[in-house]
Amino acid sequence: MSEITQNLPQDTSRGPKRRQSDLSVLAGRSVRTAILVIATLWVLVPLFFMVIASFKSVADFFINPFGLPDEWLWSNYTRAWDEANLRLTLPNTIIVTFCAVLGSSLLSAMVAYGLSRKEKKYALPLYTLFVSGLLVPVHAIILPLFIVLKAIGLFGTLLALIVPYIAMGLPLGVLVLTPLAASLPKELMQAARMDGASEWQVFRRIVLPLLKPGLLSVAILNGVWMWNEFFIPLILAFKPEVQTMPVGIVSFIGSYSTEWGLVFASVLVSTLPVVVAYLLMTRQFQSGLTAGAVKG
């Protein structure tokens, strides 16, 4: 009986050719599920072992490669805090990412507003100039940037990362926000101007709040790469006092290459904040990152 009711809609919609037995449908579904499970395991198994590894002693790595640690060493984390310099690099990463995200979001919103009137002659060339910044690889500019920062005395401070990050966040910000700013209702701004609002007030009170959804995307897009960036601080931050976590961890492994427990504890500390943010705002991360990537 159930066979009839299940097959009926299929027969009418897919034509007589597609009469499949329940068995083959079931087999097909299991294969599909199996493929999804394998892909998921491929992602999760290494992550799972990394979490375990961050609690292991050095001896555990060799005696007992994939078992649970004999003794869960929370001390790996406290030791990583001091010895792998997380006490310096974690605050650095937070400060640098926070300032640079704030700076580049605000500046790109301003640029977007300034360029949003397409009838102005300068709008399109300037927009193209900003957006073409996406094509410039860090490799090409990092070396002169290093010299410039040294010359103006920012080298050796956190500003040596914040200032470049703000500028490098602009192309994506301008790309995402300018079309949004151009689509805002002109009457709203005109009305505010009539009431005597200055251009800055129009921007601050009307444009900025309306750009909020776009600004969130831009903040996520820029925040993720700034938090994770490795190459720029590798060149521009030479000592732990000004390093961010990815470089800090790599230079730690260079000096203590057998303290694997500490390395994985540090990697986990550096990854966890982004993962938590991602799990709390999965949809915004996925749509924000994809929108930026596709347009870029």
Added chain:
Amino acid sequence: MSARPVSSFSKTYGHLWFVLPGFAFFLAVMIFPLLFATGLSMTNWSGLGNDVSFIGLANYVEILTHWPFYRAAMHNAFIFLAILVFQHTVGLYLAVLLNEKPRFMQFYRTVLFLPVIMSLVATGFVWTLMLSPNIGLINPMLEKIGLGFLAQQWLSNPTWALIMIIMVTAWNSMGWAIIIYLAGLQNVPEELRQAAEMDGANSRQVFWRVVFPQLSPAFTALTVLTFIGTFRTFDVVYVLTGPLGAPNFATDVLGTLIYRTAFGGSSFSSADIRFAFGVAMALLTMVIMAVICWGLIRILRKREIES
């Protein structure tokens, strides 16, 4: 407060005040260093000392016969092609599976995209734990399930090392393909699919003739993204096989080559550092990449319109 008289100048250019601060940053960090770099690339500066003289395009001419450059570019190209195929097959297939709204779809989607938000350095360490000759887990696992003969020195065998770099890059970037294709699949109008089914097309025909052509914007975006990502690759190689692209330069890519030439790798003495030559390589790479990128976009967009 009465409205201020507005001069015609500020009416035309008043909005530029909003552009100015951003432009100042952009000028200082992007444009000026780029011009500076172009000038530097025409000198023989080593990066240390005051010994600088103008040598015109000699650095660029030298790159043309600098075979490590070609070797590194070949490795980038190889990684690009492998990841490209992976994204458009495995990535696309996983997106199709997820688009059928299986149970736990949200869970799969969240997990499969997770590596994208992880740093490449973290990714590199995660896979060091799996592949390393000392602490790696893959070899003991293979031995345990009786496949010990498959165990390898994954990162010190020249062939395997590059394959492993590709595998780790695929692990990190698969989420892009899934999310981009999934967004594309969700935009395919249901009527189109149903109409084709009515006409007696089987599911394979429906996918390749009806659905897949609708995905060409996703195909374009993903191809360009993969191109840029793989030709800029650096972090994964640096963590897994080091700045020298070990073993014996088998995983040397443009990123590590430029880094080493301009700043020196661990085993290079300072005499081998050639800052200006490194800058020239970086600039040449940028120009070639921009041209290829532009070409790719033009060809793929044209294809989108035709289909």
